[in-house]
Amino acid sequence: MEVLEKNVACPELEEILTEYRKPVVIKDDVLGELTYDKQLKSFEGNLSWLGGRIHISLYVDKDNKSGITKAKKGYKKTMVLEQEKNGMQTCVVLQYPKSYKTCL
Numbered sequence: 001m002e003v004l005e006k007n008v009a010c011p012e013l014e015e016i017l018t019e020y021r022k023p024v025v026i027k028d029d030v031l032g033e034l035t036y037d038k039q040l041k042s043f044e045g046n047l048s049w050l051g052g053r054i055h056i057s058l059y060v061d062k063d064n065k066s067g068i069t070k071a072k073k074g075y076k077k078t079m080v081l082e083q084e085k086n087g088m089q090t091c092v093v094l095q096y097p098k099s100y101k102t103c104l
Helices: 011-021 065-086
Strands: 025-028 032-037 042-049 052-059 093-095 101-103
């Protein structure tokens, strides 16, 4: 194999790379801002809950819109139930079948 040219500019590939490097962010009134981690393949964020800060991860593909919606609803429902039930519980694990799971 022979290298014909080094460091050749390719506008098409540069455009794809620029798009890939853009952060994927979802915003939610309750969960706040969640940023997609391409290595972990999950949305990550921090929020205030029960007087402290917690980290959340949504293990759902960034292109799975219905999965994202279900995971967010699951978080919110569990947060309300646990807050009413325990008052100070800060860690709840939710698992959804097949395509994703969420951890709080």
